[in-house]
Amino acid sequence: MDDPAVFLNLGEARFECTYGRGCDGICCREGRPLMYPEEVERLDANLPKILPLLRPEARARIEKAGYLSGRLRYGLPTLRRAGDWCVFFNQGCVLHKLGAEEGDKFRYKPAVCSLFPIQQDAQDRWYVRQKGLEKERWDLFCLDPAGTTVRAAESLQDEVALAERFDREEKERQRSLGGAEGTA
Ligand code: SF4
Numbered sequence: 001m002d003d004p005a006v007f008l009n010l011g012e013a014r015f016e017c018t019y020g021r022g023c024d025g026i027c028c029r030e031g032r033p034l035m036y037p038e039e040v041e042r043l044d045a046n047l048p049k050i051l052p053l054l055r056p057e058a059r060a061r062i063e064k065a066g067y068l069s070g071r072l073r074y075g076l077p078t079l080r081r082a083g084d085w086c087v088f089f090n091q092g093c094v095l096h097k098l099g100a101e102e103g104d105k106f107r108y109k110p111a112v113c114s115l116f117p118i119q120q121d122a123q124d125r126w127y128v129r130q131k132g133l134e135k136e137r138w139d140l141f142c143l144d145p146a147g148t149t150v151r152a153a154e155s156l157q158d159e160v161a162l163a164e165r166f167d168r169e170e171k172e173r174q175r176s177l178g179g180a181e182g183t184a
Pocket residue numbers: 027028029031033079086087088089090092093094095096109110113
């Protein structure tokens with residue numbers, strides 16, 4: 001049995017997403033999510049059904065130049081923008097909505113967006129991003145724990161479950177790598 005995933009501040013963190021209730025989706029306007037190779041593969045394979053759901057200018061941008069920008073983060077490509085918004089934003093995240101319709105809202109969405117505002121520190125420990133913590137640089141009002149009384153442990157149950165899944169998958173991957181090396 002694997003050790004459970006470690007969450008540093010889930011007990012005290014506060015987080016409330018107010019998209020549609022005062023927030024117009026600022027994280028999809030200011031963010032530049034990075035994409036892992038397997039996520040790019042999945043999007044490429046499903047692009048024909050995604051394109052018709054996009055804003056016309058975003059669709060035109062992708063058809064001309066692709067959905068990845070030339071900017072890298074941690075050596076990985078990031079999503080392109082069209083008209084100041086992520087190309088996949090159209091009154092909400094199209095990838096989220098399409099995945100939800102198919103039974104898994106995280107199916108097509110980049111991991112960094114799906115987990116937000118949860119991420120890992122330098123020691124691979126999970127934490128909820130909060131103003132003033134871990135040199136948080138993104139000045140989003142939803143990352144300010146003073147802005148809500150909603151406990152992150154309540155509001156982020158799906159994101160926490162996803163982080164735990166990623167944790168398990170990574171441990172399995174490490175184990176299988178160890179096993180493969182042991183048999184070499
Ligand atoms: S992929 Fe979706 S959630 Fe992520 S920035 Fe783009 S529109 Fe927002």
